[in-house]
Amino acid sequence: MHIRVINPNTTASMTRKIGAAAERIAAPGTRISATNPASGPVSIESHFDEAISAVGVIDEVRRGERDGIDAYIVACFGDPGLLAARELTRAPVIGIAEAAFHMATLVSTRFSIVTTLGRTGIIAEHLLANYGFAHHCRRVRAAEIPVLDLEDDGEAAMLRLVDECKRARDADNIGAIVLGCGGMADLTAQISDAVGLPVIEGVTASVKLAEALVGLGLGTSKHGDLAFPRPKTFTGRFDYLSQ
Amino acid sequence: MHIRVINPNTTASMTRKIGAAAERIAAPGTRISATNPASGPVSIESHFDEAISAVGVIDEVRRGERDGIDAYIVACFGDPGLLAARELTRAPVIGIAEAAFHMATLVSTRFSIVTTLGRTGIIAEHLLANYGFAHHCRRVRAAEIPVLDLEDDGEAAMLRLVDECKRARDADNIGAIVLGCGGMADLTAQISDAVGLPVIEGVTASVKLAEALVGLGLGTSKHGDLAFPRPKTFTGRFDYLSQ
Amino acid sequence: MHIRVINPNTTASMTRKIGAAAERIAAPGTRISATNPASGPVSIESHFDEAISAVGVIDEVRRGERDGIDAYIVACFGDPGLLAARELTRAPVIGIAEAAFHMATLVSTRFSIVTTLGRTGIIAEHLLANYGFAHHCRRVRAAEIPVLDLEDDGEAAMLRLVDECKRARDADNIGAIVLGCGGMADLTAQISDAVGLPVIEGVTASVKLAEALVGLGLGTSKHGDLAFPRPKTFTGRFDYLSQ
């Protein structure tokens, strides 16, 4: 089984970190390949960054189809381009936000999210509503850490994250915490130890969900609204998408 | 007041039709300029088409900012790139789906949508839920007309639309119908006459909403999650977005 | 275009203030006439006040029909009698609460309401739910100012409103504020300046929405549940309503 972990931003160090986290958790027979688009934002912290990164996700899924990929992971907490990606393949495609939410509801009745910047909270709120998990989430919290600070200043970022997670644990009446950024993929164990309740991170969660779906022989439905897109012309710099 | 009507697909004839519809409805002091991106899909009928078209919307808003635009309209019924576009400007940005929904709730208690292809129904359902109008909409109906058939085979398409609208009127217990495609902007009056209840189309609705917002001195809030994106590096073919 | 702004309470000074605010915002071709019923409460601060004022709204719409009115505005934040009024006319009828909510969702993802008295908060909550905007509104706040204090003691009321708006801005994670009383129609600009984010007031918002609907040729649907009421006998002091 070959899982392609797509980091939708273009920061290679984060891609490596995410890939390493994915490999550590993968089952023996699972091959992980982590990629990021050549083009796009170096981090994703707004609807604008998300919209641009969705093109990169699409490009990577198209490339993956040529590579015979068995499952895809979209490794940014906003799940950018998720439904578009699903249309392009029979393989399962999993967003790390949805993966984390699903897992959180299986081990707790209520959870909180601790994310990077307050302004991305609305993205999490929209996803919770779309996926059906709005009433499972008590609160979306932000540690106010820019995404790349997780790369550049890991120690300080870690401390702020642990602090915010402790506040969630003590005030939110929850059973679990969801970490709201792919860049936190390597911090889960440490934070969970420090905080003392299940801490769920989406990259690892989605690797296991992808293995589960492939194991079940389940892929994206090609009946109905996730069927392959109707072939058509794309113009200009997107003409490579024409069929 | 200068309103930029952005057709997110790249079919110039549709852009002209949409622009003409916008001009017909615009107030005397309103200048309409209709554009479409140079790059992107010739029609938008899937999540995939939508994701690519969002880049074109973003590019057109960025160009509009240099042109001193007062309000933007995203003239595709899926409102692609809407929140991203809002982050890029202090001007209001209006999607034609949301505009049509808002107007429909002001003249009826329940409405149905008649759209092009069944597979795009899920996009409308997601928008209804996000905007808060899910319980105002009785049913999303599809006339199963590919978008470009509205260009190429207007007569036949018109007949199918009217038929579906009549079915909605007779079966759905509604007071109004929302047309679910920017390519129907020139058909509203004809359909409304044939069907005998208010038929609402988003391009015209959003021109008037844009005039309303500009008249009120209201633009996209720059406080909170629609603030301008944090400046950052974009790589590869998106490096022109770096700040 | 002749817009009738109906102040549902019977305080003429407030009617004048509301009318003036409506005129300032109206487009060149728009004629505003502001009225209030001869009979009813001098201010509206309860369900009871609302129920009585609905009769005045109905009377004013009936009078407006004889005057050839093109659109009606119900200028009390509880939108009293709104659906009843819609049944009586082919013209659009807009409540200032709904108008403000619609506009707020077009320029922000989340807003708070700042209203007069805490006890009227439940009215706003019910409207938010009915209109579909419950999840767009973070919080309904009250400055605890009786409505007529806005007339009698404008300066002090203004200070309390600005204070409450600042608290909303700083604590509620919002992008815009909706002012929850028709009596605040003249304060919008001042408050917006003081608070630094979009402040939306319903009288002005509904004038522009009314112009938009009339411009679109859209009026209240007469198909279905907003059709003209079945003619019937009314007894006693309401016999003038018999048909």
Added chain:
Amino acid sequence: MHIRVINPNTTASMTRKIGAAAERIAAPGTRISATNPASGPVSIESHFDEAISAVGVIDEVRRGERDGIDAYIVACFGDPGLLAARELTRAPVIGIAEAAFHMATLVSTRFSIVTTLGRTGIIAEHLLANYGFAHHCRRVRAAEIPVLDLEDDGEAAMLRLVDECKRARDADNIGAIVLGCGGMADLTAQISDAVGLPVIEGVTASVKLAEALVGLGLGTSKHGDLAFPRPKTFTGRFDYLSQ
């Protein structure tokens, strides 16, 4: 215990019928007095009729307060003026729609409503949503019987009601039926026999709920938003409401 059953319309024969149904169901110690306002519509079949009838409800509650009434019933399926009436008294005030819904959820998991005219269906839908019962109701059905036909042409109306109830029973996957009109108060037993599942009617349901609340010593909360209205001036023909 003295329960005042207020028929919000002004048709005395219906008031008598409703009163008789209330008396038949009342407990030994319960005194029933059925009244209707002197002024208002002879039947209630629209938002407009409802708004006018709310004044009559208010007048009757005010009169009831002088009569030392222990509980009030608003005997029209739209529950007109309910929250306004509650503000005016420490006694409980119960609408027949809400009473029927509450009872229906206690004996079944899902119910359908069979009402008079299709156009009043929206009123029932709004009530279901406000009260929290939207997902307990499978369908709002109309037998398309004008309210006064229940008086004038009881036999034919009865047949149509039974037919519609049978359709609900066979198609809606329900356990109970709610009758959607106070004018059906005398038909419950007959319909229930014919249809073979619990048929719930609001007048009788609300008499028993009123007895229950009075028995518990519970009345309308005067803490918060249902407190007595602030005393104020009413003008014109409503000056009798001034305090």
Added chain:
Amino acid sequence: MHIRVINPNTTASMTRKIGAAAERIAAPGTRISATNPASGPVSIESHFDEAISAVGVIDEVRRGERDGIDAYIVACFGDPGLLAARELTRAPVIGIAEAAFHMATLVSTRFSIVTTLGRTGIIAEHLLANYGFAHHCRRVRAAEIPVLDLEDDGEAAMLRLVDECKRARDADNIGAIVLGCGGMADLTAQISDAVGLPVIEGVTASVKLAEALVGLGLGTSKHGDLAFPRPKTFTGRFDYLSQ
């Protein structure tokens, strides 16, 4: 009329207290018999306790059917086994949580719950959602009193309850309080006096609701999903349930 009040836990002193509260509130013609299962937990403070207690509720309803019971009350605030119990009888079966919620919505627009232990809050939240009352309840509060402390240390428990109720009254913007434990059945009057707003307790509320339903001739629907269970074999210690 013979109402069987089933205390789902096995603490006889609590059964007596609940029975006494039920008797005090019962109408003259109503006979109350309070029972508890011979087997089960001495108090119910978790999903686990609830699941076991549901068997006792079932056993007691089956016994009640032989005794000719007219209505059943499940006197634990989690309403354990409620739908199962309903399947076993034509009589009405009422849970004390649902009874309290229904009554609270009839005398206030918003209420808070004050329960025993924080960990049982989730049970109340699930019930609110299932019954449709989620948006009527502002907050679920816990006084952090183990259930049996209500028996053993009544005075101290009482003080903590009153304190928590006062906090609810002052902070939650509510009109009524629901007490979240059957063991509080004797404290209602005292707490209501101390707090100054309607305090609703489920045992008494459900006695009056049971009287109401029986008075109406309404019992659990045997049409559809609450019909008697299909007869079948039960094995082992549950073989007495075989039919």
Added chain:
Amino acid sequence: MHIRVINPNTTASMTRKIGAAAERIAAPGTRISATNPASGPVSIESHFDEAISAVGVIDEVRRGERDGIDAYIVACFGDPGLLAARELTRAPVIGIAEAAFHMATLVSTRFSIVTTLGRTGIIAEHLLANYGFAHHCRRVRAAEIPVLDLEDDGEAAMLRLVDECKRARDADNIGAIVLGCGGMADLTAQISDAVGLPVIEGVTASVKLAEALVGLGLGTSKHGDLAFPRPKTFTGRFDYLSQ
């Protein structure tokens, strides 16, 4: 990894079938042991059957704790006793209904359920609402097959299931089908082939989810409302549960 698959009913042939299906799907390192309680109903087709079977689930989890089980599966589509079971262990506990729903949302935007008897549909509806998947499910369909007919008359049952699944595929506007009974665990592949879209069955889905959670080091949160129950006395035949 040792997964205990608990068949909550007491039909050993079904336990073997479920166990075999679980083993076929399990990963190499996973050990499956399928059990059923000694006591309880031979099939689960009502709330009553469910309530009794929850005791068996609890007993099996308690036994599993002594056996060092790593994850539990509750293999009945109503997920009986799920939250109670979770309180008793640090291991993950997964219900087959929830597992199927989670998987269905990952490969489609909308699904339908095809279950055994119509009367169990309400159980599925309640689960969908509690888990947050109500708006992902278009329709709950029943093939009207008693559970044990899946054992006794597999061929005929199979034909009816395929027919109902085809109706769902053609009429419901869905991308996937969820099979609503543990007894269908061996039919998935056959039905999926016949129907031509993803068919998801909960036993297999939950084995893979259990492997995923264990692989992630995630177990039921012991912080908050799923913590181990407070030790207490159980009386009578449940005294073995005392601590």
